[in-house]
Amino acid sequence: MTRTLTVGLDGSPESRAAAEWAAREAQLLGLPLKLVQVWEPVPAPMAQAPLLGPETHQHWTERTTRETAEGIRLRHLGLDVITERLSGRPAEALTGAAKDAELLVLGSRGLSGVGGFMVGSVGLSVVAHAERPVVLVRAGEQAADEHEMDPVGIPSAAAPFRPVVLGLDTESPDEELIAFAFAAAVRRSTSLRVVHGWNPPPYYAYGLSVDLELHGELARSETTALAEVLLPWCKKFPDVEVAEESSYGSPGNQLVDASREASLVVVGRRIRRSPFGAHIGSVTHTVLHHSTAPVAVVPHN
Known part of the structure; x- marks a missing residue:
């Protein structure tokens, strides 16, 4: 089975920056890019609210993944972009997704006014438990920065x-x-x-x-x-x-x-x-x- 370069996507600026970095790296490696969206089931009390129900959440996550994939295909011609939707706790799902990946790429928020990352609990958990390399990318990371x-x-x-x-x-x-x-x-x-x-x-x-x-x-x-x-x-x-x-x-x-x-x-x-x-x-x-x-x-x- 061909490995992919996998990126965790949640619609945030951090994950979009990670997706752009991952697309460039996938082209350098000659590998397909897989965009993974983790859908965490909505708790039962929240599911009853008409604007926060599971159907609304699912529609938003699917739209985010689809639009991100379309944008990457336009900016990185010839790159094979795959999308996958997983259900469960994000840290566990992304750690599992890393098993079949050449690299797993995640976004991380830049500290305001200070160089560096703000690494969230999901990112730290994935880094701590994944058995494949994990790359953290700052929000706003551009190709020219490298x-x-x-x-x-x-x-x-x-x-x-x-x-x-x-x-x-x-x-x-x-x-x-x-x-x-x-x-x-x-x-x-x-x-x-x-x-x-x-x-x-x-x-x-x-x-x-x-x-x-x-x-x-x-x-x-x-x-x-x-x-x-x-x-x-x-x-x-x-x-x-x-x-x-x-x-x-x-x-x-x-x-x-x-x-x-x-x-x-x-x-x-x-x-x-x-x-x-x-x-x-x-x-x-x-x-x-x-x-x-x-x-x-x-x-x-």
């Missing part, structure tokens, strides 16, 4: 893509995560910027700020470790220009800073099947809420 500035200082869709940014932990590097980031850079014909933030072991921390020699030794060790992890991937993708950045400090903050010049930020999430405990690591959580570029969360074992 590209470099033109000669007069305006982002242009005709200009090259900005770099893809990968957040990498050298202590437990995952092949799926790294492969996803390199492939994203290849599709965009752009470079890959690999960001590795590190902090010293606790028994070093107190003396590090005054011991410059120790700081330099640890920095060289971390830089070497990053280069060793990436070496086979650079050989596998010789056409991708790779910028390696290993810096002392918070990985999450460094990735947020890097997102300002990125077309896409790629981070990982370790799959945890236990119903208890956190399912989104602190670095990924920080990036989800504060990145100014679309964020791809790649689950891995």
Whole structure:
């Protein structure tokens, strides 16, 4: 069965921005685009109200999906657009829809006056439980936002893509995560910027700020470790220009800073099947809420 690039659609500006981003990505991947509308049954008391009954709700959701699909077909000629309507709780339905998707794309509200996302409970739940990559896209995201500035200082869709940014932990590097980031850079014909933030072991921390020699030794060790992890991937993708950045400090903050010049930020999430405990690591959580570029969360074992 051919995988699709699937996007969750609810008629909001956030989901429409996600659908536009997903359409562009589907064309880069050469895959069909599936628009999924989740219809949550109207509670019985509300169903009795003539303007809020299930028939009205169903008509509105079907119209939203149909109009969005028609608009995408007009703007992205040749793209195969499929629509699907699911019933149930949105987070559960979208997590299920992700199983057969190459990517699942969701919209996320931009914080007013502040760079970054406002990730709702549905988005966080899907990111935490989906076993396929999930991309969060800001409301208002335009194609030109992913590209470099033109000669007069305006982002242009005709200009090259900005770099893809990968957040990498050298202590437990995952092949799926790294492969996803390199492939994203290849599709965009752009470079890959690999960001590795590190902090010293606790028994070093107190003396590090005054011991410059120790700081330099640890920095060289971390830089070497990053280069060793990436070496086979650079050989596998010789056409991708790779910028390696290993810096002392918070990985999450460094990735947020890097997102300002990125077309896409790629981070990982370790799959945890236990119903208890956190399912989104602190670095990924920080990036989800504060990145100014679309964020791809790649689950891995």
